[in-house]
Amino acid sequence: MSALLPLAQLEIRSRRGGTCESEDGFCPDWIADNLDRYVSPLLEHVVLTVASVGIGFAIAFALALLAHRREWVSAPVGALTSVLFTIPSVAAFLLLVPLTGLGVLTAIIALVAYTQVFLFRNIVNGLSNVAEETKDAARGMGLTDRQVLWRVELPLAVPEILAGVRIATVTTVNLATLAFFAGAGGLGAQIYTDITFRSNVVVAGGLAILLAAAFDLMVLGGQRLATPWRRATAA
Amino acid sequence: MGQSRDLHIFDDAAGRAYPREVTAPQTSPNSEAVRPRPQAATLEFRSATKRYPGQEDAAVDGLSLTVPAGEICVLVGPSGCGKTTAMRMVNRMIEITEGDILLDDRSVRDRAPAELRREIGYAIQQIGLFPHLTVAANVAVVPRLLGWDRDRIEARVRELLELVSLEEGTAERYPAQLSGGQRQRVGVARALAADPPLMLMDEPFGAIDPINRERLQNEFLRLQAEIRKTVVFVTHDIDEAIKMGDRIAVLRAGGRLAQYASPAELLMYPADEFVEDFVGADRALKRLALQRVRDIDLWSAATVRSGEPVDEARRKIAEADIDMPVLVDDHGRPQGWLSERGFAGERVRPELRSRAEPLVELDDVLRDALADLIESEVHYSPVVDSGGRLAGVLSLEVISQTLHVPPERARTGPQLVDPAPGEDDAVSAEVEPA
Numbered sequence: 012m013s014a015l016l017p018l019a020q021l022e023i024r025s026r027r028g029g030t031c032e033s034e035d036g037f038c039p040d041w042i043a044d045n046l047d048r049y050v051s052p053l054l055e056h057v058v059l060t061v062a063s064v065g066i067g068f069a070i071a072f073a074l075a076l077l078a079h080r081r082e083w084v085s086a087p088v089g090a091l092t093s094v095l096f097t098i099p100s101v102a103a104f105l106l107l108v109p110l111t112g113l114g115v116l117t118a119i120i121a122l123v124a125y126t127q128v129f130l131f132r133n134i135v136n137g138l139s140n141v142a143e144e145t146k147d148a149a150r151g152m153g154l155t156d157r158q159v160l161w162r163v164e165l166p167l168a169v170p171e172i173l174a175g176v177r178i179a180t181v182t183t184v185n186l187a188t189l190a191f192f193a194g195a196g197g198l199g200a201q202i203y204t205d206i207t208f209r210s211n212v213v214v215a216g217g218l219a220i221l222l223a224a225a226f227d228l229m230v231l232g233g234q235r236l237a238t239p240w241r242r243a244t245a246a
Numbered sequence: 247m248g249q250s251r252d253l254h255i256f257d258d259a260a261g262r263a264y265p266r267e268v269t270a271p272q273t274s275p276n277s278e279a280v281r282p283r284p285q286a287a288t289l290e291f292r293s294a295t296k297r298y299p300g301q302e303d304a305a306v307d308g309l310s311l312t313v314p315a316g317e318i319c320v321l322v323g324p325s326g327c328g329k330t331t332a333m334r335m336v337n338r339m340i341e342i343t344e345g346d347i348l349l350d351d352r353s354v355r356d357r358a359p360a361e362l363r364r365e366i367g368y369a370i371q372q373i374g375l376f377p378h379l380t381v382a383a384n385v386a387v388v389p390r391l392l393g394w395d396r397d398r399i400e401a402r403v404r405e406l407l408e409l410v411s412l413e414e415g416t417a418e419r420y421p422a423q424l425s426g427g428q429r430q431r432v433g434v435a436r437a438l439a440a441d442p443p444l445m446l447m448d449e450p451f452g453a454i455d456p457i458n459r460e461r462l463q464n465e466f467l468r469l470q471a472e473i474r475k476t477v478v479f480v481t482h483d484i485d486e487a488i489k490m491g492d493r494i495a496v497l498r499a500g501g502r503l504a505q506y507a508s509p510a511e512l513l514m515y516p517a518d519e520f521v522e523d524f525v526g527a528d529r530a531l532k533r534l535a536l537q538r539v540r541d542i543d544l545w546s547a548a549t550v551r552s553g554e555p556v557d558e559a560r561r562k563i564a565e566a567d568i569d570m571p572v573l574v575d576d577h578g579r580p581q582g583w584l585s586e587r588g589f590a591g592e593r594v595r596p597e598l599r600s601r602a603e604p605l606v607e608l609d610d611v612l613r614d615a616l617a618d619l620i621e622s623e624v625h626y627s628p629v630v631d632s633g634g635r636l637a638g639v640l641s642l643e644v645i646s647q648t649l650h651v652p653p654e655r656a657r658t659g660p661q662l663v664d665p666a667p668g669e670d671d672a673v674s675a676e677v678e679p680a
């Protein structure tokens with residue numbers, strides 16, 4: 012088992028005595044010289060997050076539409092997403108490896124599973140929170156069920172759906188720092204290459220935080236653009 | 247002439263006189279040519295029945311009635327009596343259990359629901375505007391579904407917003423930025439968007455404060471005079487029913503039709519005790535809101551000019567219904583009630599007992615005229631035509647005669663439903679001794 016764990020400490024710094032690096036400190040000079048080490052872990056992290064949230068959204072969306080049409084689907088699927096979320100993440104990555112092998116695919120499968128609790132719930136709630144009279148008016152005017160869904164219910168559910176996407180994205184950025192257990196790299200792998208070196212931990216960890224914040228702002232911006240009507244208040 | 251009278255009726259905020267006669271489509275070929283005949287459908291309920299699953303009693307039970315094209319039919323009755331259910335069966339928002347509903351002689355059951363609904367305007371109390379669409383986009387929903395091109399939709403939206411008195415800037419606002427009254431206007435505009443031959447309106451003004459409700463009611467009546475749609479209008483408010491309806495269908499619990507009649511007929515000849523109770527103890531007074539001064543027989547009074555020979559004046563007084571002469575000016579406009587002192591010489595002198603107040607107009611609603619009399623603490627007052635000339639005299643006595651319903655005609659007015667069993671007995675008991 013331990014052979015699977017990429018925990019071996021690599022030499023990413025000089026151990027020569029008397030330097031900032033050798034004392035595990037926070038070393039701006041070292042950071043400036045070594046920033047390029049972080050580019051590919053950061054990109055791996057972005058790919059993991061975008062792919063997981065994207066695939067997770069497609070699955071949750073399909074399940075939510077099914078639950079919207081068939082009421083009875085909602086409760087069991089909702090319960091399943093909660094159960095999935097309670098599995099400790101390290102365990103999930105490790106348990107999947109024998110089935111799907113080491114690599115990005117395994118990490119994405121686990122991350123997708125974790126997004127479901129936020130995405131499925133929020134899409135279902137967003138759709139069912141649309142006011143009854145709005146749907147009644149839509150049907151009464153001659154919109155078909157499909158038109159009601161795409162032209163009325165989904166647009167009105169956008170704020171709640173995107174709120175789910177925001178939580179799912181931030182959570183995925185966070186969980187993806189453990190994806191190296193499945194051999195998928197990312198910023199977590201970079202942290203663990205030298206977990207005792209403060210400069211390394213601060214930069215890799217800081218990038219993960221910045222990445223989460225950047226995704227969050229992007230989705231928030233998208234939501235504002237997509238829902239101008241929400242800012243329209245009584246004049 | 248017919249047209250100017252129409253306009254006058256609907257400009258009046260107080261109500262509406264004999265709406266059926268006044269708004270009946272003009273048959274003169276002239277007015278047809280001026281105004282293209284608006285699109286309106288005939289609606290017929292044929293023993294339409296709705297039983298909700300798991301409920302013993304029907305929500306609507308064998309409802310049969312016909313709404314002629316271009317008329318407003320009000321469904322009225324206590325809460326839960328099946329008005330909404332009856333209305334929603336028309337556009338198949340609720341499926342008919344038994345019986346049928348025909349739109350222009352075609353069963354709604356033979357139509358695809360979505361397609362049918364696009365031909366029927368739909369406005370509900372909660373309005374149900376789409377919060378994520380601007381006012382213009384809300385109004386454009388059905389035209390878009392019907393595939394109209396952009397220019398046509400844009401022109402139609404502008405036309406409709408003007409029709410429902412919404413100012414230009416409203417079009418790009420969102421529903422959250424509108425007042426309740428404005429939202430309701432948008433709801434009506436949206437329902438009218440594709441020029442449907444039939445409108446369904448479920449308590450459309452129910453959630454509006456009384457002042458705005460009255461304004462919206464008057465606006466809708468004015469609009470209806472122009473567009474002449476067939477309208478099914480649901481309300482639980484008998485006053486609103488009387489005001490809005492060309493015909494009123496009173497429903498009782500279980501969706502059974504108690505009476506289907508014009509407002510005046512309903513108030514004069516309620517079919518049974520239920521209807522009598524429902525229209526209220528003040529139904530005689532309510533009738534006053536349905537009649538105008540010009541509709542009743544006024545008293546005549548002698549019109550006397552200053553300087554006229556006294557002999558001639560006395561002869562006119564003898565011929566008039568009342569012996570109180572009215573002094574008029576050269577244009578026939580009443581100045582006041584002449585005093586006996588004015589007849590002292592050879593010629594009439596302008597000696598007034600009292601001024602001509604209040605001045606009632608022929609187009610005044612009787613209810614308002616009566617209020618004027620009471621307010622001025624007088625028993626009678628001069629009535630003038632639109633030119634201000636004396637047209638007669640209105641008195642409390644004339645009004646009370648108007649309210650008197652000939653007893654032999656009571657209960658024999660056209661009844662559109664079978665009398666209730668209890669009622670049958672009452673009638674035969676009356677008939678037998680005679």
Ligand SMILES: Nc1ncnc2c1ncn2[C@@H]1O[C@H](COP(=O)(O)OP(=O)(O)O)[C@@H](O)[C@H]1O
Pocket residue numbers: 298299301305323324325326327328329330331332
């Ligand atoms: N969807 C429904 N399912 C079962 N019963 C209903 C439903 N809608 C209305 N009803 C019942 O049918 C009756 C008539 O309701 P409704 O048509 O809404 O009355 P109204 O509009 O006159 O107040 C009521 O007793 C109501 O409880």
Ligand SMILES: [Mg+2]
Pocket residue numbers: 329330331
């Ligand atoms: Mg109702």
